[in-house]
Amino acid sequence: xxxxxxxxxxxxxxxxxxxxxxxxxxxxxxxxxxxxxxxxxxxxxxxxxxxxxxxxxxxxxxxxxxxxxxxxxxxxxxxxxxxxxxxxxxxxxxxxxxxxxxxxxxxxxxxxxxxxxxxxxxxxxxxxxxxxxxx
Numbered sequence: 001x002x003x004x005x006x007x008x009x010x011x012x013x014x015x016x017x018x019x020x021x022x023x024x025x026x027x028x029x030x031x032x033x034x035x036x037x038x039x040x041x042x043x044x045x046x047x048x049x050x051x052x053x054x055x056x057x058x059x060x061x062x063x064x065x066x067x068x069x070x071x072x073x074x075x076x077x078x079x080x081x082x083x084x085x086x087x088x089x090x091x092x093x094x095x096x097x098x099x100x101x102x103x104x105x106x107x108x109x110x111x112x113x114x115x116x117x118x119x120x121x122x123x124x125x126x127x128x129x130x131x132x133x134x135x
Contacts, residue, residue: 030099030109038068042092047085049074054088054110056096070098070110072123083121088113 040058054070072078075085088094093116098108113121 027099027109029101029103031102032099034100035097035111036100036108037095037097039093039095040068042088042090042094043067044090045085045088047075047078052078054096054113056094058106066106068096068098069107070096070113071107072110078123081121081123081125083123087121088115092116 038056038058040056043055043057044053045055046053051074052072054072056068056070057065058068059065072083073081078084095114097111097113099111100108110123115121
């Protein structure tokens, strides 16, 4: 009887903890069909769990700089995609293709980053076409 009770408690605990784990990886905050392109200078690349962040200073037509943040996977998936912690350094000139935040803040989901030497960094090779239309 005690074993059945402990098993039921264990199953309930697993079931209750599964929903938050799945919701953590939601992409609902990003525009699903829109990809924009911005150019700028790398300020910082945080190669961290659970998500890595690339921060880029982007200058608009009036010369005003805005700090943009681009979310990517953690280090393990980035490493599998060939993106190492030293792949992007402060001062690097980059072109970023991103799925922007729905609320208009200067951030988005990293689609691709092209460095000034032409190197393309894609955190999800094969899952998002590089030729997706830019808006």
